Amino acid sequence: MTNAKLWWPHAPYIYKVVSQLIDGKKVLDRDTTTMGLRNITFDAKKGFAINGRNTKLNGVCLHGDLGCLGSAINEDALYRQLRMMKDMGANAIRCSHNPPAPELLHMCDTMGLMVMDEAFDQWRTGKTQFDYALFFDKWAEKDITDMVLRDRNHPSIILWSIGNEVLEQWNTDKNQGVDLDDVNILLNNARDPSRLADNKELSDNSKITRWLADIVRRNDPSRLITAGCNETSPSNHLFKSGAIDVIGFNYHTKQVAKVPENFPGKPFLLTESVSALQTRGFYAMPSDSIRRLPGKRRPFIDTSFLCSAYDNSCTSWSATHEATWDVVKHTPFCSGQFIWTGFDYIGEPTPFNFPARSSYFGIVDLAGFPKDAYYLYQSEWTNKTVLHLFPHWNWMPGQTIDLWCYYNNADEVELFVNGQSRGVKRKANEHEYHVMWRERFEPGTVRVVSRKAGRQVAERTVNTAAQPHHLRLTPNRKTLLANGRSLVFITVEVVDKDGNLCPWAENEVFFSLNGHASIAGVDNGSPFSLERFKDNRRKAFFGKCLVVVQAGNDEGEVNLKAKSIGLEDAELKLEIKAK
Numbered sequence: 001m002t003n004a005k006l007w008w009p010h011a012p013y014i015y016k017v018v019s020q021l022i023d024g025k026k027v028l029d030r031d032t033t034t035m036g037l038r039n040i041t042f043d044a045k046k047g048f049a050i051n052g053r054n055t056k057l058n059g060v061c062l063h064g065d066l067g068c069l070g071s072a073i074n075e076d077a078l079y080r081q082l083r084m085m086k087d088m089g090a091n092a093i094r095c096s097h098n099p100p101a102p103e104l105l106h107m108c109d110t111m112g113l114m115v116m117d118e119a120f121d122q123w124r125t126g127k128t129q130f131d132y133a134l135f136f137d138k139w140a141e142k143d144i145t146d147m148v149l150r151d152r153n154h155p156s157i158i159l160w161s162i163g164n165e166v167l168e169q170w171n172t173d174k175n176q177g178v179d180l181d182d183v184n185i186l187l188n189n190a191r192d193p194s195r196l197a198d199n200k201e202l203s204d205n206s207k208i209t210r211w212l213a214d215i216v217r218r219n220d221p222s223r224l225i226t227a228g229c230n231e232t233s234p235s236n237h238l239f240k241s242g243a244i245d246v247i248g249f250n251y252h253t254k255q256v257a258k259v260p261e262n263f264p265g266k267p268f269l270l271t272e273s274v275s276a277l278q279t280r281g282f283y284a285m286p287s288d289s290i291r292r293l294p295g296k297r298r299p300f301i302d303t304s305f306l307c308s309a310y311d312n313s314c315t316s317w318s319a320t321h322e323a324t325w326d327v328v329k330h331t332p333f334c335s336g337q338f339i340w341t342g343f344d345y346i347g348e349p350t351p352f353n354f355p356a357r358s359s360y361f362g363i364v365d366l367a368g369f370p371k372d373a374y375y376l377y378q379s380e381w382t383n384k385t386v387l388h389l390f391p392h393w394n395w396m397p398g399q400t401i402d403l404w405c406y407y408n409n410a411d412e413v414e415l416f417v418n419g420q421s422r423g424v425k426r427k428a429n430e431h432e433y434h435v436m437w438r439e440r441f442e443p444g445t446v447r448v449v450s451r452k453a454g455r456q457v458a459e460r461t462v463n464t465a466a467q468p469h470h471l472r473l474t475p476n477r478k479t480l481l482a483n484g485r486s487l488v489f490i491t492v493e494v495v496d497k498d499g500n501l502c503p504w505a506e507n508e509v510f511f512s513l514n515g516h517a518s519i520a521g522v523d524n525g526s527p528f529s530l531e532r533f534k535d536n537r538r539k540a541f542f543g544k545c546l547v548v549v550q551a552g553n554d555e556g557e558v559n560l561k562a563k564s565i566g567l568e569d570a571e572l573k574l575e576i577k578a579k
Contacts, residue, residue, distance in 0.1 A: 006051050007036030007155040009091045012112035014155075036109060036155025042224055042246050042267035044260070048335035050114075050158075056328065057114065057336025058381045059092030060085055060363065061272060063345035064100070067366045068521030068533035068548065073101040076487040077548075080476065082107055084364060085342050088374055089381025094271070094338040097121035097164040097228075099147040108156035116226070116271070116338065117151055118161035119144045123208055125167040141215055148219040157223065161271065162212040164228040165250060168205035169236045170195040187230045196235035205237035213243035228271035234262045246335070251275065251318045253327045256334060270328060270337035275318035277307035277351065277360040280371045280525050281503060281542025283391045284308035287402035287436065292316055293351040305352050305528040307360045309372050309391070310404060311434075315350060321363075321373045322433045325380065330431070339363065349527055356528040365525030367546040368489060372404070376433060379408040387413070387458040389448045392503035394465055395441040403437045403446065410450035410457045418444040465500040468507060470568035472499065473560070480517070480551035480558075480576045487520060488574060492538075492545045492562055505543045507564040511536045513549065515558030516576060520550035551576045 005013040014034050021029040041049045048057050062085075066077040078101070085093070092114040095104070099117060108115050120140070126133030144162070151157055165187050171194070197203050202210075213225050224245035227238050232255040238244055247263045248271035249255065259268045277293055284291065287310040294316050307313045311320045318324075321339075328337045344362030351360075358366050363373050375388035388406045395401055405413050405425070415422040415437050425435035439446075443464040450457045472493040480486040494505035511519060521533050524541035531538060538545040549560060558574040 004037050007038040009112040038155055040158050042335055044265050044267050045333050047333055057092045058090055059094055059338040060090050060342030061094045061096040061338050061340050062342050065346050068523040073103055075103055086111055088377050105154045109154055114158045115156045116159045116161050117157050119147055120163045123166045123168050125172045144215055148216055152220040160216050160223055160225050162227050165230050169229055169231040169238055196233055197237045197240035203237050206241035209238045209241035210243045253319055253324055256327055268333055269335040272340050273337040274321055274324045274339045275315045275361055276321050277313045278309045278371050279306045280365045280369055282306040282309055285402050287312055305356050321376055326431050355530055358527045360527055367523040367525040369525050375406045379406045385409045385458050387450045387460050389460050393446050393462045394503050399441045401439055401441050404434050405448055406434050407450050410452045413448050413450045416447040463500045465502045466496040468494045468502045468505050469497040471562045471570035473570045473572040478574055482553055482555050482576045482578050484553045486551040488549045490547045494540050494543050501543045503543050505540045508539045509545055509562050509564045511547050512561045516552035516554040516556050517549050517558040520548040522547050
């Protein structure tokens with residue numbers, strides 16, 4: 001094909017291919033598929049490249065659920081997630097830890113998001129009592145074959161993963177599994193060297209690795225193969241097999257520097273990274289004190305069930321957002337990373353137990369509201385001008401508050417408190433990603449101004465909010481399709497009389513609808529709320545909640561009303577159209 005247009009993350013050109021089965025002049029069958037043309041390489045020294053251009057894989061891991069809507073696929077909800085990741089600057093998605101819905105791959109093709117397509121979370125050795133290990137021997141070959149045959153024509157897919165944190169990395173005697181709460185701790189513990197592969201004959205675990213890799217290559221020789229591994233030793237049975245093309249570490253960033261020595265000639269990728277713990281809207285000070293929170297095997301009780309939204313809280317086995325990005329950014333041979341996770345998801349509420357019921361790992365919370373780390377990545381991964389000041393400015397008089405600012409496209413940032421300059425800050429070097437001021441709270445206004453070569457680039461203001469006064473409704477769109485599936489996501493904010501968000505508000509909000517539509521779900525981003533996802537009410541969490549409205553099959557106008565005791569009501573008009 002001459003003068004072909006290439007598929008790029010920033011310009012994902014898609015071709016349509018029409019296939020026909022013809023008998024003489026009669027068309028017996030016809031099918032239209034899509035495709036894209038691109039060249040990808042993984043290099044042991046230079047990392048990843050697409051169409052000859054070196055590119056960091058700035059990726060996120062995504063679970064299959066869609067927050068309050070559950071796991072059944074909905075294209076509008078999925079598109080919202082992917083759009084938010086793309087706007088943040090992500091260029092890649094890891095499907096964790098199973099093949100995704102076809103809709104995700106089609107969207108990634110057209111949106112320019114590269115994909116690591118992943119097959120298994122367990123092989124023969126189970127992690128829990130009733131997991132896929134029970135079916136591996138009978139179904140693994142068919143399942144991984146079906147995945148590759150179904151997905152191999154998608155230009156978005158750049159890498160196959162044959163497993164995530166499988167216990168076959170080490171010698172195991174029995175398929176006993178472990179308690180679900182202990183999985184992450186167990187997987188990241190140091191192992192006795194005797195559990196690793198020796199230099200004698202190939203182990204059974206290494207043979208399984210080769211077997212799976214051979215199945216993939218037989219059906220698609222064009223892409224390389226990886227696996228997400230916790231064991232970073234070359235004697236990991238998966239690595240020892242020689243079948244892993246791209247060495248994949250889950251966490252263990254301190255071991256990254258040793259990769260060229262331990263795996264000469266092998267490309268490298270952080271298949272899973274970060275695992276920071278954050279609750280949107282909650283800030284634990286001092287912010288420059290790192291909180292390494294244990295897993296559930298160790299006694300840990302915090303009745304608040306909150307983790308700091310500063311980048312100062314992470315699991316015992318990983319690192320903060322900034323620390324991990326610093327390794328990825330300044331390591332040329334590292335192809336990139338897939339952050340755990342893009343969105344919070346239902347389950348794995350590390351480091352807490354009940355009543356916590358969803359994760360703290362997301363860059364975006366379960367309701368789809370960005371945490372502050374979102375703007376760190378936007379400042380590093382995009383050319384958009386970013387100036388993000390946090391936290392809010394509602395505190396006790398005289399309380400010492402740490403103010404952070406993520407910024408880019410500027411040399412410096414100046415902070416003003418009630419019009420008085422509190423100094424100019426600059427990132428001291430290329431290993432710093434935010435600036436900070438430590439100020440005593442006084443009600444009023446904080447303002448930051450960023451400048452480049454002395455000229456103002458951007459300005460942001462945060463006001464002290466007064467008493468909650470009314471509700472504000474902000475939809476992600478106002479027109480729905482009359483197809484019974486179309487969704488609108490409406491952000492509900494508790495604000496004062498001047499429209500400032502009330503950051504401590506927990507008002508319960510009641511919803512009612514008129515028209516051919518229904519409430520598909522409600523949420524507020526709290527990882528420990530036991531309120532129902534299917535309801536006509538929701539409490540605000542740090543000033544916000546969410547209501548999702550689903551269109552019926554008839555055209556017409558829909559009216560949503562939101563009420564809360566002691567606040568002025570809010571009303572929103574939506575329209576349902578046939579097209």
